[in-house]
Amino acid sequence: MKQSALRNSAPPRNASRFVAYVATITVAAVGVLLVSLPGGFPSSLPAAFWCFAAFAILADTPWFVQAGPDDVMPAFPSVCFTFAVMLAFGFAPAVLVQLGAVAVAAVWLKHAAWRAAFNAGQYVLSFAAAAALFDVVLPDQRADVHTILDGGMPVLWIVVVGGCWFLVNNLLVSTAVWLRFGGRWPAVFKTALGNDALPTGALLLSAPGLVATAYVDVLLVPLALVPLFAVRRMTKLSLQRARAARLDPLTGLGNRKALERAVANWVPEHAERAEGGADDRRLALLLLDLDGFKQVNEALGHRVGDRLLEEVAGRLTGAAGAGLVGRLGGDEFAVVVPHLRDTLQAREHAAGMLAALAEPVLLDGLPIDVGGSVGVAVYPEHGGDFEELLQHADVAMYDAKARGDNLAVYAPESDHNTPERLSLLADLRRALESPEGTGIELYYQPQVELATGAVVGLEALLRWRHPVRGPVDPEELIKVAEHSSVMRLLTLRIVDEVINQLAAWGPAADGVRVAVNVSVRDLHTGEIADRIAARLRETAVDSSRLELEITESALMADPRRVLATLARLERLGVAIALDDFGTGYSSMLHLRRLPLAEVKIDRSFVLGLATDPDDAAIVRSMIDLARALGLRVVAEGVENERTWRLLVEAGCDLAQGWYFARPMPPAQLIEWLARRNRSTVAHSA
Structure with missing residues (x-):
């Protein structure tokens, strides 16, 4: 489950409600543990349990889990082992092993205490719901692996129990994400289901196979780590490719895709809050076109031109603050600046970009003057998505050039692009x-x-x-x-x-x-x-x-x-x-x-x-x-x-x-x- 959507550093949109929710989940989980653990732990456990427990904790270490961009995590592999423990040995052993895996992951991922507590709580409640359903539909069929092999535990009911675990877990996490970051709850929940259905579903449905494998020979269980390690490697490569696809290879800045993604992630949330009158913040897209870059390339060569672009990228990054700086290509740069009060503040950011380029760039002992023109477009006044904002920032930039200025905010009267x-x-x-x-x-x-x-x-x-x-x-x-x-x-x-x-x-x-x-x-x-x-x-x-x-x-x-x-x-x-x-x-x-x-x-x-x-x-x-x-x-x-x-x-x-x-x-x-x-x-x- 991608519980890491709850990033440590992001400030909650409604702090009191979010804190109350996390506290409620934690207290509810503690209550479930106090009720279920006494008498719920078998007097003796076979080698298969200890094997599952060891591998569940091992599976949530960096050897098998790959952190994604912005600390977004795939499903934690421990789930397949702990769900197998629940199928074969019951709720109490499963949840204790899962809590151990959560503690290990929290240490190496450096989670805040509240986040570790919430992660533990969500797993306790998810396993409690799945175990309760298991006891209703399949009473007296746990703790005997023969029932799985003999058909006494129908696969359909295992899928239903796993679906219950998955649904409860997504409900808990989606609600936390909604309270923390805002937006529409149905949309947040739908996104979580879509993102987690395949990885988490695959882990849950592999649990019966692990139980059957342990029955045949417990020494075969470690083989399950091989595909988990392979998946981790493939995930790492996939994330590296995805990250590279969003970066400009010369400057290391975000490219057009990265800028578009930043706007796409920001707009829906704030559009929803603005409709309710709870958010009047703005997002600005600043488009910068350098002066005289072609002449630098022609006179000094493309290597010097590339070094100039790298220097410009560094200066813009330093001046952007919380903004995301990107290169669109050639000598065009763009900055996405969120959380602005008004258009005037967006204009101030644009002026700061130009000020960062005021000093000449010294390359091979030659001072090179770098200037440019900036066009400013502000959400929502000048556009509702990235393409519209970029188009209007481009119009503003050329409007500035036409007026002999170096900065302009988009004005509809300067735009000839009617439908x-x-x-x-x-x-x-x-x-x-x-x-x-x-x-x-x-x-x-x-x-x-x-x-x-x-x-x-x-x-x-x-x-x-x-x-x-x-x-x-x-x-x-x-x-x-x-x-x-x-x-x-x-x-x-x-x-x-x-x-x-x-x-x-x-x-x-x-x-x-x-x-x-x-x-x-x-x-x-x-x-x-x-x-x-x-x-x-x-x-x-x-x-x-x-x-x-x-x-x-x-x-x-x-x-x-x-x-x-x-x-x-x-x-x-x-x-x-x-x-x-x-x-x-x-x-x-x-x-x-x-x-x-x-x-x-x-x-x-x-x-x-x-x-x-x-x-x-x-x-x-x-x-x-x-x-x-x-x-x-x-x-x-x-x-x-x-x-x-x-x-x-x-x-x-x-x-x-x-x-x-x-x-x-x-x-x-x-x-x-x-x-x-x-x-x-x-x-x-």
Whole structure:
């Protein structure tokens, strides 16, 4: 029986009731012993009894019992020998031997006195119930092993008596666990039955075989220890494998399974108590993503990167207190922190994690700065299980990056993952994973050089026709994808298609560059730079014909990672454009730091250029600033001739908008370019 669920160190949820229960069981057991022992012990006992008694005590030593995780014990092997004693010799001899085994186990397991007393009490009452039933259904058939061999003791009744012992034992222990740790009693009892039915049932049902073996030859009884020892070894190996399956092999921290288990063990108990108004405590899941880890790997090698992760793991463990620290993979860590008062305390724990990483890590004499962003999700406000909490902590973490902060608590308004959008996201993933890319295509909108009227660039714009919903709004599509791993698939698909399209157009679009929008996630690793370099080599497309558009928020999400990726792209010869210029937080700083070739004035300013003096002043200032820094200027959203002429007067380089052309699919665009070129030639003539 897994009585070790009553861990010594855990504080009782209702101390007075639990103590009263343990005292009641102990007193009841003492009363049963006082009544049953006098006159209940046979005047003489054969060698079989002493053999069973010796092996019962030996079986509960470390050679045959394996402690499990969190001090969870399998069924104690002594039960098979003591139940055999009860079948053959009665209640009093059986319970005395069992008490001896309990005392031995309590010493080597270092049980508290109250726990040893309870364990003794539960066994006394379990044997008392089984012995009473035995005397009712099989009177006068004990103490003669011939009755077992001759069929005088039906196996069915032995099973019934063993079932009585098992049921009473589980009732006693389940009630103690319920009083100590809370939860719903039926659920606790059901769990105990499920966990103990096989190991305890096997031990109880082996008892008649031991009795029969002793009748044949008492010297055969020691052979029963061989399978018990083998089971102990297998249990040990199983527990080691189970423990390894919950640990990260590099850092020794818990992995995703361990974190999920911690939440799963905590939530049901406190959900039940919260419903009754008895518990207002919170559990927080903190998700941490390191800054600049990829650059450490690339510059110093993976061995140094691994040592950095080990150092980070140690610091986080020291800062976590009672929290469970785990590594989800790569440079992502998570901490499960229970027993919090409120969300503010969860935020304080997250700040403590960041503070633990404030000092540089010294590796091979080189100080390495380690920082990161933390997202916080709190049970029950932000989720009812591990998956939901992790998803919302991830949303909070990227919300922090987008705001240029390093810590954020989940806020529903920052989450785009409604059920409808999640369904849409699943459909988008399936479309991207299919070879045909069902319904996904790119349209291209021309960018016109204002001084000459020549088409010098195109912007690739995503379009998706959902098989059921029809055309999906591009802005909604990006919002759905950008906070998930689907964004990576989408970006790589777009990059591949744009480069392939440039190769396919050949002379028909000679000298025209294509701009592709990329998201925050795309710039966190060097994968996009690797993909572009490989595709340009395969297709022999000139890198100057490709341009990537980023937003200011992308840089603020993780400046060091983004700058490293942009530097690689610049070395490839791929131009970088700053999109939505003027809508960010620190445009002047970005203009100075980024390897930019172009800025794009947001359409919100361009649309009011002809009618709003303030917008006109802002646009002219942006153009002057960009030109002073040697950057091209593109105006978005040009929809009429008046706006076009004002942009020409202001010295803007390029423009795009419906005044020139709407976005078009590739074939239509080539036809449009051909017509425009013929018109330009005719006009020149």
